[in-house]
Amino acid sequence: MSTPETEQATRDIADVAAVEVITAAAVHLMSAAAVKCGLAEDAAEQDHLDLDEARKLITALAALVTASASDIGTVHARSLRDGLRSLQLAFREASVIPDAPGEGPGEEYTGSVVPTASGSVTV
Template identity: 85%
Template structure:
């Protein structure tokens, strides 16, 4: 039976596992939230990726709704564990995205029915 080489997938997986084990939970949660925020911002049309493209080129409110709802659930569920400093920044970003969604939507949701509002309450 041969030994796995240093470049084998199992060695890479072991290294990745060791690397992630060194990262604090708050950092993992915050990183996931930032990824959700970034994706939601793009889907709300807030991105100007290239000089000849506008954020509206990426507007996809159905996808934005899903991302904002997932972000709201993550922020709400983890707020107590994140501490006030981290949670406050994430809640501010979430609120901004919820308002941007409402502004971009041609048909506004009823109060409390916007993306993530079942977790955050009505955002105005």
């Protein structure tokens, strides 16, 4: 049985464009991954670093961004890809045991983010 609050929430979400829902989900994944990578202001003091959790969040973000890029448009996709790449690099920097190129979190969707000696990125 639905309540008036449930009906209102359903009407509210029906008014939100898919692009907004996708980007909001991506921002939530990004924020959580940043904290788990130790990028929050007080992450070290608060013991928020959790690379196992960060890996899962970054991989989910990479899948979402890759799968939705053509639907959300170039501007949104570019911003999300930039944030994703920053998180992937932060993860690599925080890792004591580095993943092989192409095997870091989300890299099965994005390709490797490891720069080569020439400065390009391997794929």
